Amino acid sequence: MTTLxxxxxxxxxxxxxxxxxxxxxxGQPDMWVLVLFESLVFTTYFTVYVFRRTQSPxxxxxxxxxxxLRVGVxxxxxxxxxxxxxxxxxxxxxxxxxxxxxxxxxxxxxxxFLFLVSKVLEWxxxxxxxxxxxxxxxxxxxxxxxxxxxxxxxxxxxxxGVAVYQIKSPARRSQELVETCATYWHTIDxxxxxxxxxLYVMR
Amino acid sequence: xxxxxxxxxLFVWLALSAITLAQLALGSLGERxxxxxxxxxxxxxxxxxxxxxxxxxxxxxxxxxxxxLLCRLTDLWVVLTGVSLLGFYFVGRFA
Numbered sequence: 001m002t003t004l005x006x007x008x009x010x011x012x013x014x015x016x017x018x019x020x021x022x023x024x025x026x027g028q029p030d031m032w033v034l035v036l037f038e039s040l041v042f043t044t045y046f047t048v049y050v051f052r053r054t055q056s057p058x059x060x061x062x063x064x065x066x067x068x069l070r071v072g073v074x075x076x077x078x079x080x081x082x083x084x085x086x087x088x089x090x091x092x093x094x095x096x097x098x099x100x101x102x103x104x105x106x107x108x109x110x111x112x113f114l115f116l117v118s119k120v121l122e123w124x125x126x127x128x129x130x131x132x133x134x135x136x137x138x139x140x141x142x143x144x145x146x147x148x149x150x151x152x153x154x155x156x157x158x159x160x161g162v163a164v165y166q167i168k169s170p171a172r173r174s175q176e177l178v179e180t181c182a183t184y185w186h187t188i189d190x191x192x193x194x195x196x197x198x199l200y201v202m203r
Numbered sequence: 204x205x206x207x208x209x210x211x212x213l214f215v216w217l218a219l220s221a222i223t224l225a226q227l228a229l230g231s232l233g234e235r236x237x238x239x240x241x242x243x244x245x246x247x248x249x250x251x252x253x254x255x256x257x258x259x260x261x262x263x264x265x266x267x268x269x270x271x272l273l274c275r276l277t278d279l280w281v282v283l284t285g286v287s288l289l290g291f292y293f294v295g296r297f298a
Contacts, residue, residue, distance in 0.1 A: 025273060026265040032273060039280050047287045054295025061238040073227045077220055084216040087263040091208050179265075186264045190256040194284070197252035201230040203241035 026090075027180035035187045038152075042191050045148075046198055049141045053202075056137060061203065063138035066131055071122050072200035075115055076193065082111035083189040086182045089163065093178050098167050101178075105164050108185065112153060112160070119150055145195050152188050159184045215262040219255055226251060245292055253285050 025032065053060045089104035123146075126132075126139075133143045159181040166177050229247060260277050261267045267274070 023268055023270045025269055036276060036280060039284075043280070043284045043287060046284070047291050050288050051291040051295045054292060057240045057296070061240065065238050069227060069230045072230075073223055076223045076226075080216060080219050080223065083259060083263050084212060087212055088209075090265075091205070091212070095205065183264055186259055189263075190259045193255045193259070194252050197226065197248040198288075201226050201248040202245040203238060 027183045028176060031180045031183050035183060038187060039191070042194070045145060046194060049145070049198060050202075052137060052141070059136055060138045063131070063136055063142075064199070066126070066129065067142070067200055068122070068125075069200050071118065072196050075118050075122075076196045078111050078115045078118065079189045079192050082108045082115070083186050085111065086160075086185045089167075090179055090182045093167055093173075094175055098173070101167050102164065105160060105167065109157065109160050109164075112157060112185075116150070116153060119146060142199055145199065149188070149192055149195055152191070156185050156188045211262070215258060219258060222251060222255055240296070242293070242296070246289060249285065249288050249292075253281055256284075257281050 085104045085107040089101045089108065092098075092104060093101035123143075126142075131139050133140055163178050163181040166172055166174050166181075226248065229244060229251075232241070232244060257278070260281075266277050
């Protein structure tokens, strides 16, 4: 395991490669196995949704019209900011700027929390308007996809907590673990990018 | 932080945000109260989303510097997802 305390070669930060020019896997390889597995599972969900949608296009479109596209865009932008800040966290930790890395990790948490609040408010609004999980097939998919993504985001907070724990103390700093946690967070971000396109934009 | 990297990350984030705002325009086409099926909007939404996903994977997740196997696996997933979504959309709609 690579420790930050051992001052990793700066070349890796500047070029993205280790000093000897060897390409590196960001974070632990096990996390990439999980990411690819999760991504395939979500691809299955998305494919079933798209196919079911083509079987009842009018019903799905009528229900989709009740979603607020601007809220979807806002949520996407919020997660993109969080992804950007966690990427900055990885870079600054790699360079040894731990205070900045910590601030970026907190910023990521803040925007992640903002997404959670926004999502809950959106659900409340939909339910108040009479659109629940059992209203129709579109809303069943809507609540299922957004809820399972929400659950992954909550797990993401555990990973961010691990990253903060790692960065805080010189005794336990591990760049590899910080990268691993960031990899999971980015996965939540790109899965939302697809959910947004499928639930809010597609026709 | 290294200025070159800082600028690159900022540029990537700005580009992703700009594309997201473009999706707002795409999703707003026509009357919101009476949406109609539109293969062009759907295809564009899926392709744009997959481009964003690939940018996030390559830039934010640093896969552009990862071993070739990881690059190929992530690209394979993006292509598989695109083919699957567009394939089932067109088969389901026009078959």
